[in-house]
Amino acid sequence: MSASTRPIECERRPAGRxxxxxxxxxxxxxxxxxxxxxxxxxxxxxxxxxxxxxxxxFDVDLTEDFYHRYRAGLFVPESEPLVMRATTLDDDGDVIxxxxxxxxxxxxxxxxxxxxxxxxxVVLHMDDQAAMSHLTTVLPPTVSSxxxxxxxxxxxxxx
Amino acid sequence: MKLCRGAILAVALSVLPxxxxxVAGAQDQREFRGPFPLAELIAAGVEQVGPDxxxxxxMEVRGADGAVVPYALVQLxxxxxxxxxxxxxxxxxxxxxxxxxxxxxxxxxxxRTIPHGTDFVVEDYASFSRPLExxxxxxxxSSYVPAATRG
Numbered sequence: 001m002s003a004s005t006r007p008i009e010c011e012r013r014p015a016g017r018x019x020x021x022x023x024x025x026x027x028x029x030x031x032x033x034x035x036x037x038x039x040x041x042x043x044x045x046x047x048x049x050x051x052x053x054x055x056x057x058f059d060v061d062l063t064e065d066f067y068h069r070y071r072a073g074l075f076v077p078e079s080e081p082l083v084m085r086a087t088t089l090d091d092d093g094d095v096i097x098x099x100x101x102x103x104x105x106x107x108x109x110x111x112x113x114x115x116x117x118x119x120x121x122v123v124l125h126m127d128d129q130a131a132m133s134h135l136t137t138v139l140p141p142t143v144s145s146x147x148x149x150x151x152x153x154x155x156x157x158x159x
Numbered sequence: 160m161k162l163c164r165g166a167i168l169a170v171a172l173s174v175l176p177x178x179x180x181x182v183a184g185a186q187d188q189r190e191f192r193g194p195f196p197l198a199e200l201i202a203a204g205v206e207q208v209g210p211d212x213x214x215x216x217x218m219e220v221r222g223a224d225g226a227v228v229p230y231a232l233v234q235l236x237x238x239x240x241x242x243x244x245x246x247x248x249x250x251x252x253x254x255x256x257x258x259x260x261x262x263x264x265x266x267x268x269x270x271r272t273i274p275h276g277t278d279f280v281v282e283d284y285a286s287f288s289r290p291l292e293x294x295x296x297x298x299x300x301s302s303y304v305p306a307a308t309r310g
Binding site: 076078079080081102107108109110111112113114115117118119121122123124125126127128129130131133135153154155156157158159 | 253264281285
């Protein structure tokens with residue numbers, strides 16, 4: 001593996017929730033994600049994707065999600081945006097970008113929804129404080145999958 | 160000649176409703192300049208759509224010259240919660256919505272840009288992002304019925 005290649009992260013952070021003391025109720029679905037999810041190297045970086053079809057519509061604690069990567073210095077929130085790409089299924093069962101649908105963000109500051117752009121993207125820049133604030137994304141049932149992408153050479157704009 | 164007058168009248172009558180819609184649309188649009196409180200934005204939306212529904216906000220980011228700014232950043236400073244900034248689309252449009260009473264925040268909204276091609280690995284946000292001088296957020300509000308919040 002070359003030094004510039006970011007390893008695929010399959011292991012999720014265990015139930016320890018750190019100083020914020022979040023409840024096991026969120027950790028359990030995350031642990032389940034570790035088993036039901038898959039990961040693939042998309043060439044230019046690492047793509048972590050989880051199947052969220054049907055009733056398995058999870059809250060994704062973003063801090064938990066990138067924590068290992070953050071600790072390893074592989075994701076630097078102060079510099080890199082968090083790239084979320086959402087897909088859904090059309091009437092024929094084909095995977096399409098979930099443009100126009102909303103992702104819900106909820107944390108101790110409140111709740112708001114952000115619309116997914118036509119490329120299926122929500123691009124979020126955070127400082128360290130926000131990154132560690134357990135900002136949680138809630139996927140609506142109409143969004144079947146949300147990948148967190150970590151491009152190897154991220155530059156503006158993310159498209 | 161009568162036929163000609165009739166045609167002109169018909170055209171005028173058909174155009175009037177369109178002109179009316181255009182004026183109404185312009186009135187519906189609000190412009191926010193510089194850093195402004197998120198509460199002010201939401202309050203303006205609630206005033207327009209009513210207090211019992213969610214507020215959907217379409218925000219188009221424009222520069223001082225009035226031109227759309229592609230891939231602008233809509234930054235939200237949350238005080239104790241830190242900073243989040245969302246990238247708009249290629250048309251400078253960013254959509255956000257708030258369920259009723261979802262936020263009681265003193266967050267501040269500001270508009271920023273990032274030079275195209277900026278390498279995110281080399282620099283940090285404070286150095287590569289810049290305030291959009293003279294920038295305007297052209298905002299339109301609409302209502303929506305929020306889905307039940309999942310527990």
